[in-house]
Amino acid sequence: MNLLLLKDNDFIAPGRVKISDRRFLQLRDIIKLENGKTFRAGMTGGNIGSATVAEFTGEYAVMDVAPFTLPPPEPAKITLVCALPRPQTFHKVLHCAITMGVKKIWFIHSRKVEKSYWQSSVLQDEAVDREIQLALEQCGDTIYPEIFYRNRFKPFAEDEFPLLRADADAAIFGHPRASEVPENFTGKRLVLLVGPEGGFSDYEVELFSNAGATAVTLGQRVLRTEFATAALLAKLI
Amino acid sequence: MNLLLLKDNDFIAPGRVKISDRRFLQLRDIIKLENGKTFRAGMTGGNIGSATVAEFTGEYAVMDVAPFTLPPPEPAKITLVCALPRPQTFHKVLHCAITMGVKKIWFIHSRKVEKSYWQSSVLQDEAVDREIQLALEQCGDTIYPEIFYRNRFKPFAEDEFPLLRADADAAIFGHPRASEVPENFTGKRLVLLVGPEGGFSDYEVELFSNAGATAVTLGQRVLRTEFATAALLAKLI
Numbered sequence: 001m002n003l004l005l006l007k008d009n010d011f012i013a014p015g016r017v018k019i020s021d022r023r024f025l026q027l028r029d030i031i032k033l034e035n036g037k038t039f040r041a042g043m044t045g046g047n048i049g050s051a052t053v054a055e056f057t058g059e060y061a062v063m064d065v066a067p068f069t070l071p072p073p074e075p076a077k078i079t080l081v082c083a084l085p086r087p088q089t090f091h092k093v094l095h096c097a098i099t100m101g102v103k104k105i106w107f108i109h110s111r112k113v114e115k116s117y118w119q120s121s122v123l124q125d126e127a128v129d130r131e132i133q134l135a136l137e138q139c140g141d142t143i144y145p146e147i148f149y150r151n152r153f154k155p156f157a158e159d160e161f162p163l164l165r166a167d168a169d170a171a172i173f174g175h176p177r178a179s180e181v182p183e184n185f186t187g188k189r190l191v192l193l194v195g196p197e198g199g200f201s202d203y204e205v206e207l208f209s210n211a212g213a214t215a216v217t218l219g220q221r222v223l224r225t226e227f228a229t230a231a232l233l234a235k236l237i
Numbered sequence: 238m239n240l241l242l243l244k245d246n247d248f249i250a251p252g253r254v255k256i257s258d259r260r261f262l263q264l265r266d267i268i269k270l271e272n273g274k275t276f277r278a279g280m281t282g283g284n285i286g287s288a289t290v291a292e293f294t295g296e297y298a299v300m301d302v303a304p305f306t307l308p309p310p311e312p313a314k315i316t317l318v319c320a321l322p323r324p325q326t327f328h329k330v331l332h333c334a335i336t337m338g339v340k341k342i343w344f345i346h347s348r349k350v351e352k353s354y355w356q357s358s359v360l361q362d363e364a365v366d367r368e369i370q371l372a373l374e375q376c377g378d379t380i381y382p383e384i385f386y387r388n389r390f391k392p393f394a395e396d397e398f399p400l401l402r403a404d405a406d407a408a409i410f411g412h413p414r415a416s417e418v419p420e421n422f423t424g425k426r427l428v429l430l431v432g433p434e435g436g437f438s439d440y441e442v443e444l445f446s447n448a449g450a451t452a453v454t455l456g457q458r459v460l461r462t463e464f465a466t467a468a469l470l471a472k473l474i
Protein backbone atom coordinates (compact mmCIF):
# COMPACT_ATOMS: atom_id res chain seq x y z
CA MET A 1 0.00 0.00 0.00
CA ASN A 2 1.66 3.19 -1.17
CA LEU A 3 -1.43 5.34 -0.60
CA LEU A 4 -4.24 5.06 1.90
CA LEU A 5 -7.35 5.46 -0.24
CA LEU A 6 -10.12 7.17 1.73
CA LYS A 7 -13.86 7.37 1.12
CA ASP A 8 -16.39 9.91 2.41
CA ASN A 9 -17.78 7.46 4.94
CA ASP A 10 -14.36 7.01 6.58
CA PHE A 11 -14.80 10.49 8.10
CA ILE A 12 -16.05 10.65 11.69
CA ALA A 13 -15.46 14.41 11.94
CA PRO A 14 -14.07 17.09 9.61
CA GLY A 15 -10.38 16.23 9.09
CA ARG A 16 -10.61 12.97 11.01
CA VAL A 17 -11.04 9.42 9.71
CA LYS A 18 -11.47 6.07 11.40
CA ILE A 19 -10.61 2.87 9.53
CA SER A 20 -11.00 -0.73 10.62
CA ASP A 21 -11.23 -2.78 7.42
CA ARG A 22 -8.64 -4.39 5.12
CA ARG A 23 -6.76 -1.09 4.91
CA PHE A 24 -6.44 -1.01 8.68
CA LEU A 25 -5.11 -4.57 8.80
CA GLN A 26 -2.50 -3.72 6.20
CA LEU A 27 -1.38 -0.62 8.12
CA ARG A 28 -1.33 -2.58 11.37
CA ASP A 29 0.41 -5.73 10.16
CA ILE A 30 2.64 -4.67 7.30
CA ILE A 31 3.32 -0.94 7.40
CA LYS A 32 3.05 -0.77 11.23
CA LEU A 33 1.05 1.84 13.13
CA GLU A 34 2.62 4.35 15.52
CA ASN A 35 1.09 7.43 17.06
CA GLY A 36 2.13 10.44 15.03
CA LYS A 37 3.20 8.33 12.03
CA THR A 38 2.19 9.87 8.73
CA PHE A 39 0.97 8.02 5.65
CA ARG A 40 0.35 9.15 2.09
CA ALA A 41 -3.41 9.32 1.65
CA GLY A 42 -5.88 10.36 -0.99
CA MET A 43 -9.62 10.85 -1.43
CA THR A 44 -11.24 8.43 -3.84
CA GLY A 45 -11.74 10.46 -6.99
CA GLY A 46 -9.90 13.44 -5.52
CA ASN A 47 -6.62 14.88 -4.32
CA ILE A 48 -3.65 13.45 -2.44
CA GLY A 49 -2.09 14.48 0.87
CA SER A 50 -1.27 12.77 4.14
CA ALA A 51 -2.92 11.22 7.18
CA THR A 52 -1.38 11.14 10.65
CA VAL A 53 -2.17 8.50 13.25
CA ALA A 54 -4.01 10.11 16.21
CA GLU A 55 -4.86 6.91 18.07
CA PHE A 56 -5.13 3.21 17.35
CA THR A 57 -6.09 -0.10 18.92
CA GLY A 58 -5.83 -3.65 17.60
CA GLU A 59 -9.18 -3.04 15.86
CA TYR A 60 -9.09 0.39 14.32
CA ALA A 61 -7.05 3.52 13.72
CA VAL A 62 -8.11 7.15 13.93
CA MET A 63 -6.14 9.52 11.74
CA ASP A 64 -6.02 13.27 11.20
CA VAL A 65 -5.95 14.46 7.64
CA ALA A 66 -4.90 17.90 6.47
CA PRO A 67 -6.76 19.15 3.38
CA PHE A 68 -5.50 17.18 0.38
CA THR A 69 -3.95 19.51 -2.18
CA LEU A 70 -1.90 17.44 -4.61
CA PRO A 71 -3.64 16.23 -7.78
CA PRO A 72 -3.49 12.51 -8.59
CA PRO A 73 -1.03 11.42 -11.32
CA GLU A 74 -1.99 12.17 -14.93
CA PRO A 75 -4.02 9.37 -16.51
CA ALA A 76 -2.53 7.44 -19.42
CA LYS A 77 -4.09 8.48 -22.73
CA ILE A 78 -4.76 4.88 -23.62
CA THR A 79 -7.99 2.94 -23.85
CA LEU A 80 -7.28 -0.74 -23.26
CA VAL A 81 -9.44 -3.31 -25.03
CA CYS A 82 -8.57 -6.78 -23.83
CA ALA A 83 -10.00 -10.14 -24.79
CA LEU A 84 -11.38 -11.47 -21.51
CA PRO A 85 -8.46 -13.37 -19.92
CA ARG A 86 -8.89 -16.68 -18.09
CA PRO A 87 -10.11 -16.15 -14.52
CA GLN A 88 -6.71 -16.53 -12.82
CA THR A 89 -5.27 -13.88 -15.16
CA PHE A 90 -8.14 -11.38 -15.17
CA HIS A 91 -7.18 -9.58 -11.95
CA LYS A 92 -3.52 -9.46 -12.94
CA VAL A 93 -4.36 -7.69 -16.20
CA LEU A 94 -6.78 -5.39 -14.43
CA HIS A 95 -4.18 -4.57 -11.76
CA CYS A 96 -1.46 -3.97 -14.34
CA ALA A 97 -3.59 -1.64 -16.45
CA ILE A 98 -4.79 0.38 -13.47
CA THR A 99 -1.34 0.76 -11.93
CA MET A 100 -0.04 1.93 -15.30
CA GLY A 101 -2.67 4.67 -15.35
CA VAL A 102 -5.26 3.32 -17.79
CA LYS A 103 -8.71 4.77 -17.05
CA LYS A 104 -10.81 3.05 -19.69
CA ILE A 105 -10.67 -0.72 -19.82
CA TRP A 106 -12.86 -2.87 -22.03
CA PHE A 107 -13.05 -6.63 -21.66
CA ILE A 108 -14.49 -8.21 -24.78
CA HIS A 109 -15.34 -11.61 -26.14
CA SER A 110 -13.20 -13.13 -28.87
CA ARG A 111 -13.22 -16.52 -30.59
CA LYS A 112 -10.50 -17.96 -28.37
CA VAL A 113 -12.12 -16.78 -25.13
CA GLU A 114 -13.90 -19.66 -23.45
CA LYS A 115 -17.56 -18.84 -22.81
CA SER A 116 -17.24 -20.07 -19.22
CA TYR A 117 -14.85 -17.20 -18.40
CA TRP A 118 -17.83 -14.84 -18.49
CA GLN A 119 -19.44 -16.70 -15.59
CA SER A 120 -16.39 -16.52 -13.35
CA SER A 121 -16.74 -15.05 -9.88
CA VAL A 122 -13.64 -12.91 -10.50
CA LEU A 123 -15.87 -10.66 -12.62
CA GLN A 124 -18.30 -9.92 -9.79
CA ASP A 125 -18.55 -6.27 -8.84
CA GLU A 126 -17.22 -6.78 -5.34
CA ALA A 127 -14.12 -8.67 -6.50
CA VAL A 128 -13.44 -6.12 -9.22
CA ASP A 129 -13.93 -3.21 -6.84
CA ARG A 130 -11.47 -4.72 -4.39
CA GLU A 131 -8.85 -5.17 -7.12
CA ILE A 132 -9.35 -1.57 -8.26
CA GLN A 133 -8.75 -0.33 -4.72
CA LEU A 134 -5.64 -2.50 -4.31
CA ALA A 135 -4.27 -1.25 -7.61
CA LEU A 136 -4.92 2.42 -6.81
CA GLU A 137 -3.30 1.95 -3.39
CA GLN A 138 -0.31 0.29 -5.06
CA CYS A 139 0.31 2.98 -7.64
CA GLY A 140 -0.72 5.99 -5.56
CA ASP A 141 -3.72 7.08 -7.59
CA THR A 142 -7.26 8.02 -6.56
CA ILE A 143 -9.21 7.93 -9.82
CA TYR A 144 -11.28 4.83 -10.53
CA PRO A 145 -11.08 3.44 -14.05
CA GLU A 146 -14.22 2.85 -16.08
CA ILE A 147 -14.60 -0.82 -16.92
CA PHE A 148 -16.79 -2.12 -19.72
CA TYR A 149 -17.73 -5.71 -20.46
CA ARG A 150 -18.87 -6.90 -23.88
CA ASN A 151 -19.59 -10.59 -24.13
CA ARG A 152 -20.46 -10.45 -27.85
CA PHE A 153 -17.61 -9.78 -30.23
CA LYS A 154 -19.35 -8.61 -33.38
CA PRO A 155 -21.47 -5.77 -32.02
CA PHE A 156 -18.41 -4.49 -30.18
CA ALA A 157 -16.09 -4.71 -33.17
CA GLU A 158 -18.57 -3.33 -35.68
CA ASP A 159 -20.42 -0.69 -33.69
CA GLU A 160 -18.36 0.38 -30.70
CA PHE A 161 -14.75 -0.11 -31.73
CA PRO A 162 -14.98 2.35 -34.66
CA LEU A 163 -16.18 5.03 -32.22
CA LEU A 164 -13.23 4.36 -29.88
CA ARG A 165 -10.90 4.44 -32.90
CA ALA A 166 -12.36 7.73 -34.11
CA ASP A 167 -11.77 9.25 -30.72
CA ALA A 168 -8.04 8.35 -30.67
CA ASP A 169 -4.95 9.17 -32.73
CA ALA A 170 -4.36 5.50 -33.46
CA ALA A 171 -5.41 1.99 -32.53
CA ILE A 172 -2.98 -0.88 -32.33
CA PHE A 173 -3.07 -4.57 -31.61
CA GLY A 174 -0.38 -7.10 -30.87
CA HIS A 175 0.29 -9.62 -33.63
CA PRO A 176 3.23 -12.02 -33.88
CA ARG A 177 3.93 -11.24 -37.55
CA ALA A 178 3.90 -7.44 -37.52
CA SER A 179 6.49 -4.67 -37.23
CA GLU A 180 7.78 -3.24 -33.98
CA VAL A 181 5.85 -0.59 -32.07
CA PRO A 182 6.44 2.69 -33.94
CA GLU A 183 8.11 5.26 -31.71
CA ASN A 184 5.83 8.04 -32.85
CA PHE A 185 2.89 6.40 -31.09
CA THR A 186 4.39 7.18 -27.68
CA GLY A 187 2.25 9.57 -25.68
CA LYS A 188 -0.52 9.73 -28.29
CA ARG A 189 -4.20 9.05 -27.54
CA LEU A 190 -4.38 5.38 -28.35
CA VAL A 191 -6.62 2.35 -28.31
CA LEU A 192 -4.60 -0.74 -27.42
CA LEU A 193 -6.14 -4.11 -28.28
CA VAL A 194 -4.74 -7.13 -26.43
CA GLY A 195 -5.79 -10.51 -27.80
CA PRO A 196 -6.53 -13.76 -26.00
CA GLU A 197 -3.88 -16.46 -25.46
CA GLY A 198 -3.45 -17.72 -29.00
CA GLY A 199 -4.22 -14.31 -30.46
CA PHE A 200 -7.18 -12.77 -32.26
CA SER A 201 -8.54 -14.96 -35.08
CA ASP A 202 -7.85 -13.97 -38.70
CA TYR A 203 -11.43 -12.73 -39.00
CA GLU A 204 -11.05 -10.59 -35.87
CA VAL A 205 -7.73 -9.21 -37.06
CA GLU A 206 -9.35 -8.30 -40.38
CA LEU A 207 -12.24 -6.56 -38.67
CA PHE A 208 -10.00 -4.47 -36.46
CA SER A 209 -7.63 -3.73 -39.35
CA ASN A 210 -10.48 -2.56 -41.57
CA ALA A 211 -11.62 -0.30 -38.76
CA GLY A 212 -8.20 1.35 -38.72
CA ALA A 213 -6.13 -0.59 -36.21
CA THR A 214 -2.42 -1.24 -36.85
CA ALA A 215 -0.67 -4.52 -36.01
CA VAL A 216 2.53 -4.32 -33.96
CA THR A 217 4.74 -6.95 -32.42
CA LEU A 218 6.82 -7.24 -29.26
CA GLY A 219 9.04 -9.76 -31.01
CA GLN A 220 9.04 -13.50 -31.53
CA ARG A 221 8.38 -14.42 -27.92
CA VAL A 222 4.87 -15.10 -26.68
CA LEU A 223 4.23 -13.41 -23.33
CA ARG A 224 1.59 -14.13 -20.75
CA THR A 225 -1.32 -11.74 -21.16
CA GLU A 226 -0.44 -9.67 -18.08
CA PHE A 227 3.16 -9.18 -19.19
CA ALA A 228 2.18 -8.49 -22.81
CA THR A 229 -0.17 -5.82 -21.48
CA ALA A 230 2.54 -4.31 -19.27
CA ALA A 231 5.10 -4.38 -22.08
CA LEU A 232 2.78 -2.84 -24.69
CA LEU A 233 1.59 -0.14 -22.29
CA ALA A 234 5.22 0.67 -21.37
CA LYS A 235 6.08 1.06 -25.05
CA LEU A 236 3.14 3.38 -25.62
CA ILE A 237 2.89 5.59 -22.54
CA MET B 238 2.66 -24.10 -23.59
CA ASN B 239 3.71 -22.61 -26.91
CA LEU B 240 6.68 -24.91 -27.32
CA LEU B 241 7.27 -28.47 -26.16
CA LEU B 242 10.72 -28.29 -24.58
CA LEU B 243 12.55 -31.60 -25.02
CA LYS B 244 15.58 -33.04 -23.24
CA ASP B 245 18.03 -35.71 -24.37
CA ASN B 246 16.50 -38.31 -22.08
CA ASP B 247 13.05 -37.88 -23.68
CA PHE B 248 14.40 -39.79 -26.72
CA ILE B 249 13.58 -43.49 -26.90
CA ALA B 250 14.98 -43.83 -30.43
CA PRO B 251 16.52 -41.45 -32.96
CA GLY B 252 13.77 -38.99 -33.96
CA ARG B 253 11.28 -40.38 -31.42
CA VAL B 254 10.42 -39.09 -27.95
CA LYS B 255 8.16 -40.36 -25.19
CA ILE B 256 6.83 -37.98 -22.57
CA SER B 257 4.72 -38.71 -19.52
CA ASP B 258 5.43 -35.88 -17.07
CA ARG B 259 3.92 -32.41 -16.54
CA ARG B 260 4.39 -31.63 -20.24
CA PHE B 261 2.33 -34.67 -21.18
CA LEU B 262 -0.49 -33.68 -18.82
CA GLN B 263 -0.57 -30.23 -20.35
CA LEU B 264 -0.72 -31.61 -23.88
CA ARG B 265 -3.37 -34.14 -22.83
CA ASP B 266 -5.61 -31.85 -20.79
CA ILE B 267 -5.21 -28.39 -22.26
CA ILE B 268 -3.84 -28.56 -25.77
CA LYS B 269 -5.46 -31.97 -26.51
CA LEU B 270 -3.65 -34.90 -28.08
CA GLU B 271 -4.64 -36.39 -31.44
CA ASN B 272 -2.77 -38.84 -33.61
CA GLY B 273 -0.92 -36.91 -36.28
CA LYS B 274 -1.29 -33.60 -34.46
CA THR B 275 1.84 -31.47 -34.66
CA PHE B 276 3.28 -29.28 -31.93
CA ARG B 277 6.05 -26.74 -31.93
CA ALA B 278 8.99 -28.30 -30.13
CA GLY B 279 12.57 -27.47 -29.32
CA MET B 280 15.66 -29.07 -27.81
CA THR B 281 16.74 -27.60 -24.50
CA GLY B 282 19.71 -25.40 -25.39
CA GLY B 283 19.21 -26.02 -29.11
CA ASN B 284 17.07 -25.52 -32.18
CA ILE B 285 13.33 -25.43 -32.76
CA GLY B 286 11.12 -27.55 -35.02
CA SER B 287 8.05 -29.69 -34.57
CA ALA B 288 6.90 -32.95 -33.02
CA THR B 289 4.06 -35.10 -34.35
CA VAL B 290 1.97 -37.42 -32.20
CA ALA B 291 2.62 -41.06 -33.21
CA GLU B 292 0.65 -42.71 -30.41
CA PHE B 293 -0.71 -41.83 -27.00
CA THR B 294 -2.53 -43.28 -24.02
CA GLY B 295 -3.87 -41.63 -20.87
CA GLU B 296 -0.36 -41.96 -19.43
CA TYR B 297 2.11 -40.99 -22.10
CA ALA B 298 2.60 -39.78 -25.65
CA VAL B 299 5.11 -40.90 -28.26
CA MET B 300 6.03 -38.30 -30.83
CA ASP B 301 8.14 -38.20 -33.97
CA VAL B 302 10.46 -35.28 -34.38
CA ALA B 303 12.07 -34.12 -37.57
CA PRO B 304 15.56 -32.60 -37.16
CA PHE B 305 15.13 -29.19 -35.55
CA THR B 306 16.52 -26.49 -37.82
CA LEU B 307 15.23 -23.12 -36.61
CA PRO B 308 17.41 -21.21 -34.15
CA PRO B 309 15.77 -20.01 -30.91
CA PRO B 310 14.84 -16.31 -30.70
CA GLU B 311 17.67 -13.80 -30.18
CA PRO B 312 18.43 -13.21 -26.50
CA ALA B 313 17.84 -9.75 -25.05
CA LYS B 314 21.10 -7.86 -24.56
CA ILE B 315 20.15 -7.06 -20.99
CA THR B 316 21.54 -8.30 -17.70
CA LEU B 317 18.85 -8.03 -15.03
CA VAL B 318 19.92 -7.34 -11.46
CA CYS B 319 16.91 -7.52 -9.17
CA ALA B 320 16.67 -7.06 -5.42
CA LEU B 321 15.33 -10.41 -4.23
CA PRO B 322 11.51 -10.05 -4.35
CA ARG B 323 9.23 -11.44 -1.68
CA PRO B 324 8.59 -15.18 -2.19
CA GLN B 325 5.17 -14.81 -3.84
CA THR B 326 6.68 -12.39 -6.38
CA PHE B 327 9.97 -14.14 -7.08
CA HIS B 328 8.65 -16.59 -9.69
CA LYS B 329 6.63 -13.86 -11.40
CA VAL B 330 9.74 -11.73 -11.89
CA LEU B 331 11.75 -14.74 -12.99
CA HIS B 332 9.03 -15.76 -15.46
CA CYS B 333 8.70 -12.25 -16.83
CA ALA B 334 12.44 -11.80 -17.37
CA ILE B 335 12.85 -15.18 -19.04
CA THR B 336 9.87 -14.75 -21.36
CA MET B 337 11.22 -11.35 -22.37
CA GLY B 338 14.49 -12.98 -23.38
CA VAL B 339 16.82 -12.09 -20.51
CA LYS B 340 19.61 -14.67 -20.17
CA LYS B 341 21.53 -13.30 -17.19
CA ILE B 342 19.53 -12.70 -14.04
CA TRP B 343 21.06 -11.71 -10.70
CA PHE B 344 19.06 -11.69 -7.48
CA ILE B 345 20.80 -9.60 -4.85
CA HIS B 346 20.32 -8.50 -1.29
CA SER B 347 19.37 -4.91 -0.54
CA ARG B 348 18.50 -3.09 2.66
CA LYS B 349 14.74 -3.39 2.13
CA VAL B 350 14.90 -7.12 1.31
CA GLU B 351 13.83 -9.16 4.33
CA LYS B 352 16.52 -11.65 5.31
CA SER B 353 13.88 -14.41 5.55
CA TYR B 354 13.27 -14.21 1.79
CA TRP B 355 16.63 -15.92 1.26
CA GLN B 356 15.36 -19.01 3.09
CA SER B 357 12.21 -19.36 1.00
CA SER B 358 11.48 -22.66 -0.71
CA VAL B 359 10.73 -20.78 -3.94
CA LEU B 360 14.50 -20.38 -4.37
CA GLN B 361 15.17 -24.11 -4.33
CA ASP B 362 16.77 -25.46 -7.49
CA GLU B 363 13.86 -27.69 -8.36
CA ALA B 364 11.28 -24.89 -8.07
CA VAL B 365 13.45 -22.52 -10.07
CA ASP B 366 14.12 -25.12 -12.73
CA ARG B 367 10.39 -25.75 -13.12
CA GLU B 368 9.69 -22.04 -13.53
CA ILE B 369 12.46 -21.72 -16.12
CA GLN B 370 10.94 -24.57 -18.13
CA LEU B 371 7.43 -23.07 -17.90
CA ALA B 372 8.75 -19.70 -19.02
CA LEU B 373 10.70 -21.13 -21.95
CA GLU B 374 7.62 -23.16 -23.00
CA GLN B 375 5.50 -20.00 -22.74
CA CYS B 376 7.73 -17.79 -24.86
CA GLY B 377 8.97 -20.43 -27.30
CA ASP B 378 12.64 -20.36 -26.38
CA THR B 379 15.09 -23.18 -25.60
CA ILE B 380 18.04 -21.41 -23.97
CA TYR B 381 18.24 -21.52 -20.18
CA PRO B 382 19.13 -18.28 -18.44
CA GLU B 383 22.02 -18.10 -16.00
CA ILE B 384 20.81 -17.16 -12.54
CA PHE B 385 23.06 -15.78 -9.83
CA TYR B 386 22.22 -15.21 -6.18
CA ARG B 387 24.12 -12.77 -3.97
CA ASN B 388 22.83 -12.51 -0.42
CA ARG B 389 25.35 -9.81 0.59
CA PHE B 390 24.87 -6.40 -0.95
CA LYS B 391 28.25 -4.75 -0.51
CA PRO B 392 30.54 -7.33 -2.11
CA PHE B 393 28.15 -7.46 -5.07
CA ALA B 394 27.88 -3.69 -5.46
CA GLU B 395 31.55 -2.98 -4.94
CA ASP B 396 33.24 -5.91 -6.65
CA GLU B 397 30.87 -7.52 -9.13
CA PHE B 398 28.60 -4.73 -10.31
CA PRO B 399 31.47 -2.63 -11.73
CA LEU B 400 32.48 -5.62 -13.88
CA LEU B 401 28.92 -6.02 -15.20
CA ARG B 402 28.81 -2.29 -15.84
CA ALA B 403 32.13 -2.35 -17.70
CA ASP B 404 30.82 -5.11 -19.92
CA ALA B 405 27.72 -3.15 -20.98
CA ASP B 406 26.99 0.10 -22.83
CA ALA B 407 25.05 1.47 -19.86
CA ALA B 408 23.52 0.50 -16.54
CA ILE B 409 20.24 1.92 -15.33
CA PHE B 410 18.04 1.67 -12.29
CA GLY B 411 14.48 2.71 -11.59
CA HIS B 412 14.09 5.68 -9.26
CA PRO B 413 10.91 7.68 -8.62
CA ARG B 414 12.63 11.08 -8.95
CA ALA B 415 14.60 10.61 -12.15
CA SER B 416 14.07 11.40 -15.84
CA GLU B 417 12.30 9.15 -18.31
CA VAL B 418 14.07 6.23 -19.97
CA PRO B 419 16.29 7.75 -22.68
CA GLU B 420 15.34 6.45 -26.11
CA ASN B 421 18.94 5.91 -27.13
CA PHE B 422 19.26 3.07 -24.63
CA THR B 423 16.94 0.87 -26.68
CA GLY B 424 18.68 -2.21 -28.04
CA LYS B 425 22.01 -1.44 -26.33
CA ARG B 426 23.87 -3.89 -24.08
CA LEU B 427 22.48 -2.89 -20.71
CA VAL B 428 22.46 -3.75 -17.05
CA LEU B 429 19.02 -3.11 -15.57
CA LEU B 430 18.79 -2.79 -11.79
CA VAL B 431 15.34 -3.30 -10.27
CA GLY B 432 15.01 -2.29 -6.63
CA PRO B 433 12.96 -3.84 -3.84
CA GLU B 434 9.46 -2.64 -2.95
CA GLY B 435 10.24 0.74 -1.44
CA GLY B 436 13.27 1.18 -3.70
CA PHE B 437 17.01 1.04 -3.19
CA SER B 438 18.23 2.98 -0.13
CA ASP B 439 20.03 6.30 -0.62
CA TYR B 440 23.32 4.57 0.15
CA GLU B 441 22.63 1.87 -2.43
CA VAL B 442 21.60 4.43 -5.04
CA GLU B 443 24.85 6.32 -4.38
CA LEU B 444 26.95 3.18 -4.75
CA PHE B 445 25.34 2.24 -8.05
CA SER B 446 25.48 5.82 -9.31
CA ASN B 447 29.18 6.10 -8.46
CA ALA B 448 29.76 2.88 -10.35
CA GLY B 449 28.20 4.41 -13.46
CA ALA B 450 24.50 3.56 -13.31
CA THR B 451 21.89 6.08 -14.46
CA ALA B 452 18.56 6.65 -12.68
CA VAL B 453 15.41 6.51 -14.81
CA THR B 454 11.73 6.64 -13.95
CA LEU B 455 8.58 5.07 -15.33
CA GLY B 456 6.58 8.00 -13.96
CA GLN B 457 4.91 8.84 -10.70
CA ARG B 458 3.11 5.54 -10.26
CA VAL B 459 4.62 2.76 -8.17
CA LEU B 460 4.28 -0.60 -9.92
CA ARG B 461 4.49 -4.09 -8.48
CA THR B 462 7.97 -5.50 -9.00
CA GLU B 463 6.91 -7.89 -11.76
CA PHE B 464 5.18 -5.15 -13.76
CA ALA B 465 8.00 -2.67 -13.18
CA THR B 466 10.38 -5.31 -14.54
CA ALA B 467 8.16 -5.95 -17.58
CA ALA B 468 7.73 -2.24 -18.25
CA LEU B 469 11.43 -1.38 -17.93
CA LEU B 470 12.46 -4.33 -20.09
CA ALA B 471 9.90 -3.35 -22.73
CA LYS B 472 11.30 0.20 -22.80
CA LEU B 473 14.85 -1.09 -23.23
CA ILE B 474 14.62 -4.09 -25.57
